[in-house]
Amino acid sequence: MGGLICTNESRRPWYREKDSDATNQKARKAYEALLTVTARIPVTAEYAEFSRGVKNFSQQYFGKPYGKEEVNTYVTAFHDAVILYSLAVNETLKEGLSLKNGTLVTQKMWNRTFEGITGNVSINEKGDRFVDYSLLDMEPETGIYEVVANYYGVSQQFVDIPGKHIHWAGNKGGPPSDVPTCGFDGSLCSDELFPQYVIVTSVLSSVVVVFIIMSFFIYR
Numbered sequence: 548m549g550g551l552i553c554t555n556e557s558r559r560p561w562y563r564e565k566d567s568d569a570t571n572q573k574a575r576k577a578y579e580a581l582l583t584v585t586a587r588i589p590v591t592a593e594y595a596e597f598s599r600g601v602k603n604f605s606q607q608y609f610g611k612p613y614g615k616e617e618v619n620t621y622v623t624a625f626h627d628a629v630i631l632y633s634l635a636v637n638e639t640l641k642e643g644l645s646l647k648n649g650t651l652v653t654q655k656m657w658n659r660t661f662e663g664i665t666g667n668v669s670i671n672e673k674g675d676r677f678v679d680y681s682l683l684d685m686e687p688e689t690g691i692y693e694v695v696a697n698y699y700g701v702s703q704q705f706v707d708i709p710g711k712h713i714h715w716a717g718n719k720g721g722p723p724s725d726v727p728t729c730g731f732d733g734s735l736c737s738d739e740l741f742p743q744y745v746i747v748t749s750v751l752s753s754v755v756v757v758f759i760i761m762s763f764f765i766y767r
Contacts, residue, residue: 558691558692558693559690559691559692560578560583560692561574561575561577561578561685561690562574562575562690575685575690578685579685579687579714579716580716581685582682582683582684582713583682583683583692584680584681584682584683585620585680585681585683586620586624586678586679586680586681587679587680587681587697587698588617588620588681589664589665589666591666593664594623594664594665597618597623597626597664598617598618601618601622602618620665623663623664623665624665626663626664627663627664627665627668630661630663630668631656631661631663631668631670632656634655634656634659634661635652635653635655635656636652638655639651639652639655653674656670656674657670657671657672657673657674658670658671658672665679667701669700669701676700677700677701678700679697679698679699679700680697680698680700681694681696681697681698682694682695682696682697682698682713683695684711684713684714685714686714687714693711694708694711695707695708695711695712695713696708696711
């Protein structure tokens with residue numbers, strides 16, 4: 548994985564500089580129906596300072612400027628992973644135990660919470676991290692993807708961003724139903740005004756009525 552995320556590509560994924568305006572507008576129209584989920588990027592002073600440090604380090608030691616690009620969330624995850632490992636190593640040494648016992652060191656990383664560069668980092672009893680996610684939706688007027696809600700792994704809560712909401716495709720005002728009106732194969736809708744069996748029944752009934760009337764006059 549690379550360490551960069553292009554701001555333009557993440558906020559306007561439908562746009563391609565080399566494509567024509569007509570092609571970009573068609574892509575933009577298609578993206579109106581697309582919601583994206585990404586790892587949540589903290590909006591804290593600590594995270595902003597960390598991002599600047601990563602960018603300066605990249606420029607100074609590798610000669611690679613970031614420009615408009617953002618720091619990839621994998622970079623922050625690696626940073627917090629090193630902190631977690633360091634905590635486990637320090638506890639193991641403090642208890643006079645051997646670092647050669649990899650199982651013991653690993654277990655000391657489970658079921659704990661610590662302060663990382665992304666905020667509180669929580670690991671469950673199985674060693675899995677509770678991850679926070681952001682839901683992004685395209686703002687129809689600007690064509691820019693914005694965070695409209697966040698999911699917090701520890702509390703398992705889906706929290707809307709104040710003043711933001713999802714713009715559903717077709718201006719329907721809500722999500723599409725789980726099953727289309729006519730079903731996935733159209734079997735729930737009929738192309739005819741009346742079902743075929745209704746037409747057949749009506750014709751047969753008419754024939755029977757006519758036959759009865761004719762019989763009445765003939766035998767009379």
